[in-house]
Amino acid sequence: xxxxxxxxxxxxxxxxxxxxxxxxxxxxxxxxxxxxxxxxxxxxxxxxxxxxxxxxxxxxxxxxxxxxxxxxxxxxxxxxxxxxxxxxxxxxxxxxxxxxxxxxxxxxxxxxxxxxxxxxxxxxxxxxxxxxxxxxxxxxxxxxxxxxxxxxxxxxxxxxxxxxxxxxxxxxxxxxxxxxxxxxxxxxxxxxxxxxxxxxxxxxxxxxxxxxxxxxxxxxxxxxxxxxxxxxxxxxxxxxxxxxxxxxxxxxxxxxxxxxxxxxxxxxxxxxxxxxxxxxxxxxxxxxxxxxxxxxxxxxxxxxxxxxxxxxxxxxxxxxxxxxxxxxxxxxxxxxxxxxxxxxxxxxxxxxxxxxxxxxxxxxxxxxxxxxxxxxxxxxxxxxxxxxxxxxxxxxxxxxxxxxxxxxxxxxxxxxxxxxxxxxxxxxxxxxxxxxxxxxxxxxxxxxxxxxxxxxxxxxxxxxxxxxxxxxxxxxxxxxxxxxxxxxxxxxxxxxxxxxxxxxxxxxxxxxxxxxxxxxxxxxxxxxxxxxxx
Numbered sequence: 001x002x003x004x005x006x007x008x009x010x011x012x013x014x015x016x017x018x019x020x021x022x023x024x025x026x027x028x029x030x031x032x033x034x035x036x037x038x039x040x041x042x043x044x045x046x047x048x049x050x051x052x053x054x055x056x057x058x059x060x061x062x063x064x065x066x067x068x069x070x071x072x073x074x075x076x077x078x079x080x081x082x083x084x085x086x087x088x089x090x091x092x093x094x095x096x097x098x099x100x101x102x103x104x105x106x107x108x109x110x111x112x113x114x115x116x117x118x119x120x121x122x123x124x125x126x127x128x129x130x131x132x133x134x135x136x137x138x139x140x141x142x143x144x145x146x147x148x149x150x151x152x153x154x155x156x157x158x159x160x161x162x163x164x165x166x167x168x169x170x171x172x173x174x175x176x177x178x179x180x181x182x183x184x185x186x187x188x189x190x191x192x193x194x195x196x197x198x199x200x201x202x203x204x205x206x207x208x209x210x211x212x213x214x215x216x217x218x219x220x221x222x223x224x225x226x227x228x229x230x231x232x233x234x235x236x237x238x239x240x241x242x243x244x245x246x247x248x249x250x251x252x253x254x255x256x257x258x259x260x261x262x263x264x265x266x267x268x269x270x271x272x273x274x275x276x277x278x279x280x281x282x283x284x285x286x287x288x289x290x291x292x293x294x295x296x297x298x299x300x301x302x303x304x305x306x307x308x309x310x311x312x313x314x315x316x317x318x319x320x321x322x323x324x325x326x327x328x329x330x331x332x333x334x335x336x337x338x339x340x341x342x343x344x345x346x347x348x349x350x351x352x353x354x355x356x357x358x359x360x361x362x363x364x365x366x367x368x369x370x371x372x373x374x375x376x377x378x379x380x381x382x383x384x385x386x387x388x389x390x391x392x393x394x395x396x397x398x399x400x401x402x403x404x405x406x407x408x409x410x411x412x413x414x415x416x417x418x419x420x421x422x423x424x425x426x427x428x429x430x431x432x433x434x435x436x437x438x439x440x441x442x443x444x445x446x447x448x449x450x451x452x453x454x455x456x457x458x459x460x461x462x463x464x465x466x467x468x469x470x471x472x473x474x475x476x477x478x479x480x481x482x483x484x485x486x487x488x489x490x491x492x493x494x495x496x497x498x499x500x501x502x503x504x505x506x507x508x509x510x511x512x513x514x515x516x517x518x519x520x521x522x523x524x525x526x527x528x529x530x531x532x533x534x
Contacts, residue, residue, distance in 0.1 A: 009087040010034070014090075016026055016072040018065045021045050024056035025111050030247045035136065038096070038442035040103040041066055042102055064409040070101050072167050079161075088144075088175065090164055095353045107166065111175030118295060118319050118327050122257065122285055123149060128230040130251060130282075130301075132242065139233040140209055141277060142289070148177035154229075157182060159204040161190045179207065191219035198223050206234040218252045219444050221282045229497050230283060238296075240305060252286065254278035255309065275309045277302070311392060365505025379404055379460055385414035388423045388428050390447055392527045397452040400526075403460045411439075417429040418442040418455055450523050473506070483531050484514045493532035498522070504529050 010031050014022045017037070025037065033050040043062060045056040073082045073091045082091045088109025093101040103403055115138070122129060123146045133139045144165050150156050157178040160166045166181040167173035180201065184193045190208075194216065197206055206223055208216075211234045224230055234251065236242050243249050258276040265272045279299040288296040296316040298304040307314045318330040381404040386394050391407055398405040408414050418433045424431055424443045434441055442459065444451040476499065483494040496507055504520055507529040511518035518531045 009084075009089070009110060012084050012087045013037075013108060014087045016069050017106075018068050020059075021056055021065070028054055028056075034108050037106040037249065038104075038106065039066060039106070066101060066104065069104055069106075076101070077162075077186070081162050083163050085169030086167060086171065086173065088164065089174055092160065104278075109167070110141060111144060111173065112141050113145065113148075113272055115173075116149055118141055119287060119297070119319055120149065121285070122299075123231065124153075126229055127284035128224055128282065129285045129287060131230075131231075131233045131287045131289065132236045132238070133233070134237055135235060137289045138292050139289060143207060143209055143233055144175050147179040147205075148175060150205050150207075150229075150231070151177045151179035154204040155202065156180065156200050156205045156207060157197045158207045159184065159190065159194050159197055161187055161193075161209060161241065165207070188213075191215040193221040194223060198226060204229060205229045205231060211248065211251065214247050214250075217248055217282070221250065224282045232283070237290075239286055239298060239301075239308065242286075243305065243308070250279070251282045252305050253281040255305075274497060277305050277309065281305065288316065295319045311395075321472070372514060381406060383408045383413060383415045384459075384461060385409075385417045385430075385434075387411075387413045387417060387419040387428065388447070389418050389444060391454065393447070393449050393452050394418070394456075396496045397449060397456055401453060401456050401460075403456055405456060405459070414439065416440045416442060416459060418444065420444055420447060425476060450526065453526055454523070475501075476481065476503050476509070480510045480531075484511065484516060487516055487531055488514070493530055495521075496529045498526045498529065499526040507531075 010399070012312045017025070021037070021039070024045070025031075025034070028034075028047060030049055033136050034047060035050060036048040037056075038046045038048065039061050043059050045061055047054045047056055058081060070093075073084060076082045076093050080093045080095065082093070083089060084091070088111060090107045090109060092105040092107070094103030094105075096102050116123060119142075120127075129146075131139050131142060138441075147158050147165065150514070158165050158172075158176060158179050158181045160172075161184040162180050163183065164181075166176050166183075171181075172181040172211065180203075182193055182197050182201075191213070194206065194208060197203060206228055208230065209230050209232070211217060211220060220230055220232065220532055223401060234242070234248055236245065239252065242252055243255055252512060253273050254277065257273055257277045260272050260274060262272070265378055286298040286301050286304070288298075289295055296318055298316050304314050304316075320328050320330075321434065322328060334443060382392065383406045385408050394405070394407055398407075411417060411430050411434055414434075416432065417439055419428075419441065421443050424441070431441060442455050444455060471502070480496060483496055486494050508520075511529075511531045516531050516533060518529050520527055520529055522528055
């Protein structure tokens, strides 16, 4: 375990404050958890801690107090940020329309030695690493420590846009170790300094804080193509956020719509237009900082993005640090496409009601004996290859029926093949091959959820004619009463969970008693009751 050592030079920050505010901060006596001090003209000063916010005094901030701080810090750059020389503190200003500072945010900068141990093996692997997290979660602190560790063995250049990594002034803070620091004159020029660092100073590693613009993302790709390791940060929380960010999605390869051939669309069981990764990702590893002691790590961004776009997201590796400082690594097993879902309340309706025989909003499984039909049964896992059948509908049906059906991507991996009547009639090659191997082939009339559920019922020999016991009927009455109340309170319609005929008869009787209309929709074993107004 690495011993954490924290240096914050807090005394230097307190010296720029007016005496009365400084005494109030010292009186709070919680410097280890202090994050920011907020001074806004005409408002009371506040201090933000990790878990709370404290008003430092009831007297409002005056113009002389704002000027007192401004005079004692460095010059404000074009991004309205300043600092204190040889420290990591950041002072950000808010200006009025005449460019006069009317508000200040004094953020405490800390160098935390030892915090990178949770991902040190990844940082030292030579792979390019992107660190993702929301503001204030500790990205810059981690980046600074990574630069120090890498600089012990490699040539490291830090592109320091706002002087948060190396601190204010011409001499970098000792926290970056042997790493060289290049300052950026204006934030809009960060991408030019990134390229200049590679061309002029022969680095093996480039460290970049807060990649946030399209030109910076393009510069990062240029650097990666030149064989230089990148370690950078970006705002966001998950890989999904990054993919949906049009400015930064190129960091993980970007996405674009691709039109597939008829044969490929049938093989995948998808529509002809799908989303695909546009290019190789700039970074090799993505680290999501969920909080200061918990990290989610995508060790192969390329595979993670591809799997996410195809509807089979790969679970990340989870690393946590316990109370004793020990790092715990959890390598999650891949999630199977078919998993039983937990019981949920009746699902409420939408304004546009679906067609009776194939409702688009399907009810959820219930705990009585017939839903899911597999309750209490130990079923063998069956691998299914869908040829021309929508994979998403097959996954959805497997989840709702609670059957262990695993969807595979190649016929030779499957125990059974399911296809549509039109494809079977045309004697497509995968169907012929499956027949020659003696594999069971199931033929559906149409690519509907009802047909898919009937197929799974046949495949797993499900039985749905069991009768609920008294305790389960009490649950049916309670759920039906909740649905009736929802409709009386304004819902257009509510779908009840599916059940056998005895359950549906009771639901119809309760609806009539409340002077509401009810109809049954769907086919067995998923036939259910919908309650609505006339």
